[in-house]
Amino acid sequence: QPVLTQPPSASASLGASVTLTCTLTSGYSNYKVDWYQQRPGKGPQFVMRVGAGGIVGSKGDGIPDRFSVLGSGLNRYLTIKNIQEEDESDYHCGADHGSGSNFVWVFGGGTKLTVL
Amino acid sequence: EVQLVESGGGLVQPGGSLRLSCAASGFTFSSYWMQWVRQPPGKGLVWVSRINNDGSTTNYADSVKGRFTISRDNAKNTLYLQMNSLRAEDTAVYYCARDRGVVDCWGQGTLVTVSS
Numbered sequence: 001q002p003v004l005t006q007p008p009s010a011s012a013s014l015g016a017s018v019t020l021t022c023t024l025t026s027g028y029s030n031y032k033v034d035w036y037q038q039r040p041g042k043g044p045q046f047v048m049r050v051g052a053g054g055i056v057g058s059k060g061d062g063i064p065d066r067f068s069v070l071g072s073g074l075n076r077y078l079t080i081k082n083i084q085e086e087d088e089s090d091y092h093c094g095a096d097h098g099s100g101s102n103f104v105w106v107f108g109g110g111t112k113l114t115v116l
Numbered sequence: 117e118v119q120l121v122e123s124g125g126g127l128v129q130p131g132g133s134l135r136l137s138c139a140a141s142g143f144t145f146s147s148y149w150m151q152w153v154r155q156p157p158g159k160g161l162v163w164v165s166r167i168n169n170d171g172s173t174t175n176y177a178d179s180v181k182g183r184f185t186i187s188r189d190n191a192k193n194t195l196y197l198q199m200n201s202l203r204a205e206d207t208a209v210y211y212c213a214r215d216r217g218v219v220d221c222w223g224q225g226t227l228v229t230v231s232s
Binding site: 034036042043044045046049057060061092094101103104105106107108109110 | 151153220225
């Protein structure tokens, strides 16, 4: 099964842009990854799914156009432009693997985004 | 409005049991797979279990297999997680989530603390 790696922290100034990275282990370059935003004390919120070719399907409800994704090789990126205070959150990536009795859903460790 | 509300968490001694519930509203519950995901304090998301729409198919993470049982009552629009033989490492906020191919809706979570 894949392992997803995320840097533990990131920061960006108000109004700037930031790109968060989720890296798949070797051999899983065709996997899609889901991004989730988790504000402090809240449950996660689906942002969007990204594959090697970019976004898959549609964004989650209420996700602004400032959020976009890109896929390249083993990396799945989430870019936030014109960062706002409300974007300060933990961002998790997840991917499902297998089917039937072999199904697992794996997550990265999450990245805490601080807005300066 | 789609809503998932977890309940049943609390403090339990090691070796004890708890049953979590997740009340669903705002959508046709019986049409969707459902998931349980947990988050240990200060850590990332960890998948626990999933169930298909009619309850005939279930999957579990290795860490809970044989101890936890996922089930659902479509007449009551409710998802359950029966947790037995609880361990300190099961301490976490437990979230239920709706799976429509992407997991697009999460509850606010219920805290389970396993401690003597």
